[in-house]
Amino acid sequence: MTQETLKPQEKAALIELLYQMGDDDFILSFRGSEWLGLAPHIEEDVAFSSISQDMMGHANLYYRLLEGLGEGEADRIAHLRTPDQFRNAIILEEVNGPGTYLKEPEYDWAFAVVRNYFYAVHKQIRLDSLRHSSYEPLAEAARKIMTEQYYHLMHWEVWFKQLMTSTEEAIGRMNAAIEKVWKDFGGVLTLGPSYADIVKANFIDDEAVMKKRWTNKMEAVLKEVGAAYPGEPRMERGNGRNGVHTDDLKQALSTLSEVYATNPATGW
Amino acid sequence: MSELKNSMTDTVMDALGDVKDPEIASVSILDLGMIHEVEVTDGKVKVSVLPTFSGCPALHIIERDIKKALETVAGIESAEVNFVFTPSWTTDRITQEGRERLKEFGISPPPANHVMGEPWEIDCPYCGSTYVTMENIFGPTACRSILYCKSCKNPFEAMKPVADMG
Numbered sequence: 001m002t003q004e005t006l007k008p009q010e011k012a013a014l015i016e017l018l019y020q021m022g023d024d025d026f027i028l029s030f031r032g033s034e035w036l037g038l039a040p041h042i043e044e045d046v047a048f049s050s051i052s053q054d055m056m057g058h059a060n061l062y063y064r065l066l067e068g069l070g071e072g073e074a075d076r077i078a079h080l081r082t083p084d085q086f087r088n089a090i091i092l093e094e095v096n097g098p099g100t101y102l103k104e105p106e107y108d109w110a111f112a113v114v115r116n117y118f119y120a121v122h123k124q125i126r127l128d129s130l131r132h133s134s135y136e137p138l139a140e141a142a143r144k145i146m147t148e149q150y151y152h153l154m155h156w157e158v159w160f161k162q163l164m165t166s167t168e169e170a171i172g173r174m175n176a177a178i179e180k181v182w183k184d185f186g187g188v189l190t191l192g193p194s195y196a197d198i199v200k201a202n203f204i205d206d207e208a209v210m211k212k213r214w215t216n217k218m219e220a221v222l223k224e225v226g227a228a229y230p231g232e233p234r235m236e237r238g239n240g241r242n243g244v245h246t247d248d249l250k251q252a253l254s255t256l257s258e259v260y261a262t263n264p265a266t267g268w
Numbered sequence: 269m270s271e272l273k274n275s276m277t278d279t280v281m282d283a284l285g286d287v288k289d290p291e292i293a294s295v296s297i298l299d300l301g302m303i304h305e306v307e308v309t310d311g312k313v314k315v316s317v318l319p320t321f322s323g324c325p326a327l328h329i330i331e332r333d334i335k336k337a338l339e340t341v342a343g344i345e346s347a348e349v350n351f352v353f354t355p356s357w358t359t360d361r362i363t364q365e366g367r368e369r370l371k372e373f374g375i376s377p378p379p380a381n382h383v384m385g386e387p388w389e390i391d392c393p394y395c396g397s398t399y400v401t402m403e404n405i406f407g408p409t410a411c412r413s414i415l416y417c418k419s420c421k422n423p424f425e426a427m428k429p430v431a432d433m434g
Binding site for chain 1: 324405407
């Protein structure tokens with residue numbers, strides 16, 4: 001399928017899917033960028049900021065596809081929507097920890113590792129499916145993203161396994177982070193209310209199939225590091241794919257778009 | 269007519285050879301294998317460019333530099349730059365010349381026939397030794413890693429291998 005051959009119902013479903021994936025990468029990339037200068041050591045600072053930069057590039061790719069479908073310029077998509085127009089999962093918008101980037105950031109590294117690793121595992125599954133997408137421009141974008149995501153997944157997997165088999169304190173913090181992320185990670189694994197149309201048009205695999213792939217992988221990894229499998233991932237605070245969000249998203253967007261919003265007509 | 273057209277394409281390609289990667293000043297975008305297609309029609313040129321890494325902040329600068337270089341070519345009225353993702357940019361697109369220029373800049377070129385997931389061998393760009401350690405797979409730009417040569421005791425960078433994952 002191309003832009004020209006999409007039927008209206010298919011186009012609407014595709015637009016929803018692109019917002020979900022673009023917004024997931026966009027907001028988690030922003031949370032990653034807030035760690036700049038605060039990561040546990042300088043090599044991690046270099047790595048994490050590089051990963052965040054790649055992910056912002058991935059969000060841009062999805063937004064460019066939306067641009068092609070008549071959703072307006074990519075920059076405006078990123079900066080001028082209201083929080084209820086965002087489709088990212090709630091767990092990805094959550095603050096990094098108490099404090100702010102500028103004032104007493106008591107950020108939680110275990111939370112960063114767990115959230116990014118769980119997300120990278122899902123992203124890999126999503127991309128594996130997308131490279132056979134019926135919408136050719138999306139398949140092309142996915143193949144591009146995969147070459148970079150490969151390094152991200154490797155990075156977070158090393159951190160995850162190392163900390164899960166480290167000191168008692170590390171393991172305790174990691175288990176607390178797993179518990180926290182698990183409560184809302186179901187929101188990443190869903191395709192939202194347009195699910196049936198998205199799958200019917202073969203844009204991506206069925207969410208149940210992809211979820212199973214994710215839970216299988218998690219079961220294996222947790223077993224490998226000697227941790228208990230927490231059961232079904234939940235969606236306690238609501239479904240971001242429906243436009244339901246927390247105040248954390250509001251805060252993130254107002255910081256992110258502060259400069260752009262002063263004059264959207266200017267080239268930044 | 270077609271001969272004339274071909275010579276125009278050659279002139280455009282020559283001009284593109286002068287457009288450098290803003291983050292690696294010694295290597296042209298042509299040598300990096302970033303140029304996919306050049307189409308010249310009636311003084312208008314369309315260039316398809318393959319981005320290296322998708323979040324590369326140098327893309328806007330590259331677009332500007334291509335336009336600037338081409339619009340000074342006699343017979344070219346306007347230049348249009350499009351970034352495309354098919355085919356994917358892979359590190360085997362870097363020319364032999366490009367690989368040499370990378371080394372001059374202190375960056376070890378990536379292996380030409382890399383298979384994703386397999387380990388790769390990196391030679392020190394200064395002394396050629398393979399006795400090197402990877403300090404950080406991520407580096408100062410999206411496309412580079414940081415290494416250390418245990419033979420000549422120099423830190424250096426290497427371009428991350430990127431191969432098509434099918």
